[in-house]
Amino acid sequence: MIEESFVQTMSLTFKLAGVTTLFLLMIGIPLGYYLAATKNRLKPVLEAIVSMPLVLPPSVLGFYMLVFFSPKNAFGQWLDETLDLRLVFSFEGLVVASIIFSLPFMVHPIQSGFSALPKNLTEAAYTLGKSKINVLFRALLPNIRPSLLTGIVISFAHTVGEFGVVLMMGGNISGETRVASIAIYDEVESLNYGAANQYALTLFLISFAILLFVYAINKHFLKAELS
Amino acid sequence: MNELILSKDLRGANGVIPLEIDTTFKRGELTVLFGKSGAGKSTILRMIAGLLEPTGGKIIIEDEIWYDSSKKINLPPQKRKVGFVFQDYALFPNMTVRQNLLYALDDKKKIVKVDEILKITELTKLENEKPDALSGGQKQRVALARALVREPKILLLDEPLSALDFAMRAKLQDELLKIQRHFNLTTVLVSHDIGEVYKLAQFVLELADGKILRQGTPSEIFGGSKISGKFKFSGEIVDIAQSDIVFIVSILVGQDVVKVVSTEEEIRDLKIGRKVTLSSKAFNPIITPI
Missing domain, CATH: 2.40.50.100 (RNA polymerase II/Efflux pump adaptor protein, barrel-sandwich hybrid domain)
Structure with a gap:
């Protein structure tokens, strides 16, 4: 019985982290590229918005998202009626919240990766007749692989570990919104320390393994680039 | 005939300097832009390539209008057939020498062309190396080869040899001359090295503060025609x-x-x-x- 709910919670946790990371990658590449290339005066505003989740308490973010997406408010109602999408206390809502919450962890490494590339790589590709999209995929992205990897892994790990936003936005619905970090809290509240430890230790080991992987791989990447 | 009329405000260390250029140069000729740094040499190359938009003027290369402010024509860099060689080479680190050249190839059927250019530039043995494994001189040769693959109407070289030591520079100057004559390529080279200008140039534009100071053959400009020295x-x-x-x-x-x-x-x-x-x-x- 316990085993089944453990497996369900862990697989939900990784499903959430996986889906979130995938969306973040699709958002993070164009956003990071734009931030690295733009000379727009409004760039600091955009950068501040992207970085907000780093400093804001997750409960603040969760609270506003809860209010914003609630079917009692205009936007939430519109989503509910036209797209049949309810974001509060649902898995979809957790994905949206996690994307916003982990955004800086994906955008920052990608942005600094693009910034570190020589500007004339892009210009050289233009003079060779290549379109912007072609240049991005053929000449730039392959050269920021370490940054992409860092972004993917850190975003994934950060989503696995988040608590406040998930609790505010998703609550604690088994199989829908109960992820590992929530489950630990839940088990401790019911003085079920053994089960809490099972979750805690699993998260502890996975987080360590993920970070070890990033640092080992990036060292390997750096070596390969220097040789 | 190639025509170049350009104006642009240069932002340098000493404030804004207006660049005003009006010149023509012949097809197949190697023209050197000579002058101190900050004179606007690289800016001119970038404007020809379409990487920087002039404030006004006209760029006509091989009777094709690339830029004309009065007719509101401004071709993007992708539409201008240039071969641009950057000072720091700008090779794609993720691609091998051969892949760098293949990337520049428009028509994949002309793959023979890549082999031919690798051979002319003596890079065949290095074709599977990544740029990071090459010496400065080798990288420069790859950059030149990559520019040639595009079959450019004009070859633009931005101080291509300045980062190399004297012996390598002399060797590459010879190779550059050989290749330029072989393809009969209209070439514009930026240099601040008089020796290089003497050796390579058929026509020299000497620039200072955004203006053409003198233009002519190297001996007309640097010869000091007053002296009949042997x-x-x-x-x-x-x-x-x-x-x-x-x-x-x-x-x-x-x-x-x-x-x-x-x-x-x-x-x-x-x-x-x-x-x-x-x-x-x-x-x-x-x-x-x-």
Whole structure:
């Protein structure tokens, strides 16, 4: 019985982290590229918005998202009626919240990766007749692989570990919104320390393994680039 | 015929300098833009390539209008057939030498062309190396080869040899000349090295503060036509030292330092770092085989 709910919670946790990371990658590449290339005066505003989740308490973010997406408010109602999408206390809502919450962890490494590339790589590709999209995929992205990897892994790990936003936005619905970090809290509240430890230790080991992987791989990447 | 009329405000260390250029250069000729840094040399290349938009003017290359402010024509860099060689090479680190060249190839059926250019530039043996494994001279050759693959109407070289040591520079100058003549390519090269200009240029545009100071063949510009010297070298003063009542001026010519005795009056206009012409009228050189 316990085993089944453990497996369900862990697989939900990784499903959430996986889906979130995938969306973040699709958002993070164009956003990071734009931030690295733009000379727009409004760039600091955009950068501040992207970085907000780093400093804001997750409960603040969760609270506003809860209010914003609630079917009692205009936007939430519109989503509910036209797209049949309810974001509060649902898995979809957790994905949206996690994307916003982990955004800086994906955008920052990608942005600094693009910034570190020589500007004339892009210009050289233009003079060779290549379109912007072609240049991005053929000449730039392959050269920021370490940054992409860092972004993917850190975003994934950060989503696995988040608590406040998930609790505010998703609550604690088994199989829908109960992820590992929530489950630990839940088990401790019911003085079920053994089960809490099972979750805690699993998260502890996975987080360590993920970070070890990033640092080992990036060292390997750096070596390969220097040789 | 190629025509170049450009205006643009240059933002330099000494404030804004207006760049005003109006010149023509012949097809198949190697033109050198010569002048101090900040004179606007690289800016002109970037404007020809379409990487920087002029404020006004006209760029006509091989009778094709690339830019004309009065007709509101401004082709993007992708539509201009240029071969641009950057000072720091700008090779794609994720691609091998061969892949760098293949990336530049528009028509994948012309793959033979890549092999041919690899052969001409003596890169066939290195074709599977990544740029990071190459020396400066080799990288420069790859950058040139990549520019040639595109079959450019004009080859633009932005101080391509300045980061190399003297021996490598001399060797690559020869290769560059050979390749330029082989393809009969209209070429514009940026340089601030007089020796290089002498060796490579068929036509020189000397720039200062965004304006053309002089234009003509290298000997017309640097020859100092007043002197009918039989022996003439250009060099740079590296030292001026007093010895009793005379001064010993050390001049770097190529890789050799030549010491010349001068009087106080003669050295008045000279200072260390100044480019000079070293010539001698009435003497009979002795040629000894070495």
